[in-house]
Amino acid sequence: MTAIIFILTAIIAAMVTFYVNHELKQGPVRSSALLSLLVALPFYFFPNVLDVSLSKNIPVVFIGGSFIGMASKKIVDSYIKLAISGLVFSVIYLNTSNFFNGYGGALGASAGIALLSVLSLPFFTPKKHHLTNGILQLRKIIFKRNKD
Amino acid sequence: MARKKVRTFIILLTLVIQILFLSAIFVEKLQTSYTPIVIILLCILLLASYVKAPIHHRTNVYDHILIVLWIPAGALSCYFLNHGFHLGPVISAGIVGTTASFIPQINKHSAYLKQLPATFYCGAFIGMTNLSIASSVYFVLAASFFAGVLLLVSKSLFNGLGGKLGTVAFTAVTITSFIFFLLFKK
Numbered sequence: 001m002t003a004i005i006f007i008l009t010a011i012i013a014a015m016v017t018f019y020v021n022h023e024l025k026q027g028p029v030r031s032s033a034l035l036s037l038l039v040a041l042p043f044y045f046f047p048n049v050l051d052v053s054l055s056k057n058i059p060v061v062f063i064g065g066s067f068i069g070m071a072s073k074k075i076v077d078s079y080i081k082l083a084i085s086g087l088v089f090s091v092i093y094l095n096t097s098n099f100f101n102g103y104g105g106a107l108g109a110s111a112g113i114a115l116l117s118v119l120s121l122p123f124f125t126p127k128k129h130h131l132t133n134g135i136l137q138l139r140k141i142i143f144k145r146n147k148d
Numbered sequence: 149m150a151r152k153k154v155r156t157f158i159i160l161l162t163l164v165i166q167i168l169f170l171s172a173i174f175v176e177k178l179q180t181s182y183t184p185i186v187i188i189l190l191c192i193l194l195l196a197s198y199v200k201a202p203i204h205h206r207t208n209v210y211d212h213i214l215i216v217l218w219i220p221a222g223a224l225s226c227y228f229l230n231h232g233f234h235l236g237p238v239i240s241a242g243i244v245g246t247t248a249s250f251i252p253q254i255n256k257h258s259a260y261l262k263q264l265p266a267t268f269y270c271g272a273f274i275g276m277t278n279l280s281i282a283s284s285v286y287f288v289l290a291a292s293f294f295a296g297v298l299l300l301v302s303k304s305l306f307n308g309l310g311g312k313l314g315t316v317a318f319t320a321v322t323i324t325s326f327i328f329f330l331l332f333k334k
Contacts, residue, residue: 026249028310029265033245040238059238072308088190095183097172102278104237104291104321106169108314113166115310117190120197 002054003094009058010065011086017069018082028070036063060107064089067111081118089114158302163198165319167191215263216296222248222271223292224285230275237276244272266313270295273317281325295320
């Protein structure tokens with residue numbers, strides 16, 4: 001149950017940060033820092049509302065997920081990729097080793113690994129359509145006419 | 149020529165650190181059923197995106213060298229908020245990052261001020277380190293020195309990748325803790 005909550009938190013964090021970063025034009029640092037501050041403060045002042053392990057880990061998972069959302073639009077263009085990399089991040093976080101426990105930047109490193117591994121996915125998926133360039137142009141023209 | 153060698157070295161260093169991070173998980177979770185498979189899969193995907201994905205810029209972005217001075221400032225402020233006031237790592241990094249993100253408002257035309265938020269945030273990640281690893285202020289200062297060097301050199305690499313700052317901070321902290329381990333063996 002807690003695992004599902006962490007996965008959902010990471011996915012939501014990545015998507016919301018990306019939205020605030022690019023749609024609301026707040027810049028990567030402010031969107032990540034402000035959102036994680038807003039999430040962390042309630043858990044700091046009311047630590048007993050939720051389960052102890054939940055209120056301890058949710059802010060950490062959220063700030064890690066928000067690092068994924070700091071990516072620029074050139075790198076990630078779809079929210080689906082963000083969601084997948086949020087999932088990968090939470091899987092890494094759930095299995096973190098004790099050796100690197102408490103290292104600053106371990107969250108950022110796992111976010112980077114999650115995003116990098118998702119970036120290589122398009123190279124493995126087969127191309128959906130084998131249309132030639134001419135047919136694509138024709139389709140563009142037809143759809144443009146229909147719009148007018 | 150030297151510039152190209154530095155580029156290759158930094159990319160290789162980042163790859164080694166990431167593989168190290170994954171293999172630490174791999175060794176510890178060998179008993180569980182699905183984790184090793186996931187780790188191996190992640191390693192293959194990582195290698196593929198290192199080889200194929202367009203994550204590096206060819207151009208060399210000009211960067212102010214003095215920008216590095218602000219990494220220790222971010223790291224120390226986050227460290228004291230974290231351990232002096234017992235706010236916890238997430239809140240202290242959030243406070244430092246939010247405050248730093250308003251710095252460009254002082255002078256909107258200055259290109260120098262625009263680069264400061266990312267630098268401060270990178271420093272804040274170093275300040276998130278636990279007391280059992282960063283036992284003194286000197287550890288934070290040494291780690292921020294390494295982070296500064298790495299950030300300057302890797303300016304045009306991994307551009308716009310989420311988690312780049314975190315990876316830089318993690319690399320710096322790992323190098324520093326290794327050096328401290330060699331110098332003052334526990």
